[in-house]
Amino acid sequence: MNTTTAAVGQSAVNPGLIALLIAVSAVSPLGINMYLPSMPGMARALGVDFTTIQLTLSLYLGAMALGQLIIGPLSDSFGRRPVLLTGLLVFVVGSAICLLAQSIDILIFGRIIQATGGCAGITLSRAIVRDLYGRNQVASMIAYVTMGMAVAPMIAPTIGGLLETFFGWRASFAFLIGFGGIALVFAYWRLKETNHNRASGETTRNLLQGYGSLFCSRQFWGYTLVTSFVSAMFFAFLAGAPYVMVELLGRTPAEYGLYFAMVPCGYILGNFATGRIAGTMGPIPMILAGTLLSLASMAAMAVLIASGFMVPVALFGPMLFIGVANGLVLPSGIAGAVSVKPDLAGAAAGLSGSFQIGFGALVAPIVGAALSSTVWPLIVIMTICSLLAIVSLALVAGQRMPATGS
Known part of the structure; x- marks a missing residue:
């Protein structure tokens, strides 16, 4: 780490930088959550069934997963700033395609373009934090960024539901387009390059060697899998909850958006706790606490539904605590993944993020196909993901984190 970066790593938090990272990180979550309340209405408007319209979510997640594999290493070679600015521009273009789409095929194409650009904000905000802060601060800093970023998915379904009610689904x-454009201008104006060790001449062979070293790391896989399975619980809920609320419970898109706000509220609480105590408690206890809380929350949801308490609070009450659990697990898991090999922070952020989103892309269509007249397929899939997260923690339990330093 050079002296400039080291100095930054020891200084107080820069509010302007944190605001910037929150804004660019929020772009893709907004793209995921904004239109969810409109999915049943979009299916009717475009003349397709819910399983087909659900592809706009699962393929979005799949494109995010693949995009991060490219964006992370590119930023290691060419710098965070140009890659981030390009990604935000691509997101705006994809959003415009979705706005103008007259068929499901064009809409899906626009969503793929959207996701490919939008994932730059999530991936590179993590790499930028790793550039600027020492290992002991990374989990806390990521927690503060994601705590602010969680406001986006908290308000997005509410805004999307209201926009759909008054202006139609295209308004989302x-x-x-507007939010992505503002984030692009903000990043162009305020972001300085943070990757001072980049080598623009890096070859494909070197890139593959970097990925190879990550693939061989048990620690990297442990952190990556536990965050991926915990995230898969959330994405499974995203895929199934609109159908359960609108079709099974007969609630409106606006009601779904209001209830959904409970989930990111929990996420904010979990991230706040991580930001306060991760530096002293350590990553493994934080992750263990979060995974056990997720499993207990799923047990509570199952008991409520089995007791005939089939109302929105039976779903969203336990999801509040699953949001807290995500806030405990994800910052520490992500910090662990990007700190295994600090010289490959961008590649590690991209690869771990790719699996994190990719698992969501896998479970989303499974949930969409399994749901019919009961909520139980959703509960079963989320519970399996919770159990697998706990099992994955065994890969890093008892192992030491990488040494402090750049």
């Missing part, structure tokens, strides 16, 4: 994509 108009909103995304």
Whole structure:
């Protein structure tokens, strides 16, 4: 680490930088959550069934997963700033395609373009934090960024539900064009390059060697898998909850958006706790606490539904605590993944993020196909993901974190 970066790593938090990272990180979550209340209405408007319209979510997640594999290493070679600015521009273009789409095929194409650009904000905000802060601060800093970022998915379904009610489903994509454009201008104006060790001449062979070293790391896989399975619980809920609320419970898109706000509220609480105590408690206890809380929350949801308490609070009450659990697990897991090999922070952020989102892309269509007249397929899938997260923790339990330093 050079002296400039080291100095930054020891200084107080820069509010302007944190605000910037929150803004660019929020772009893709807004793209995921903004239109969710409109999915049943979009299916009717475009003349397709819910399983087909659900592809706009699962393929979005799949494109995010693949995009991060490219964006992370590119930023290691060419710098965080140019890659981030390009990604935000691509997101705006994809949002415009979705706004103008007259068929499901064009809409899906626009969503893929959206996701490919939007994932730059999530991936590179993590790499930028690792560039600027020492290992002991990374989990806390990521927690503070994601705590602020969680406001986006908290308000997005509410805004999307209201926009759909008053202006139709296309209004959500108009909103995304505006937000993405503002984030692009903000990043162009305020972001300085943070990767001072980049080598623009890096070859494909070197890139593959970097990925190879990550693939051979048990610690990297432990942190990556536990965050991926915990995230898969959330994405499974995203895929199934609109159908359960609108079709099974007969609630409106606006009601779904209001209830959904409970989930990111929990996420904010979990991230706040991580930001306060991760530096002293350590990553493994934080992750263990979060995974056990997730499993207990799923047990509570199952008991409520089995007791005939089939109302929104039976779903969203336990999801509040699953949000807290995500806030405990994800910052420490991500910090662990990007700190295994600090010289490959961008590649590690991209690869771990790719699996994190990719698992969501896998479970989302499974949930969409399994749901019919009961909520139990959703509960079963989320519970399996919770159990697998606990099992994955065994890969890093008892192992030491990488040594402090750049």
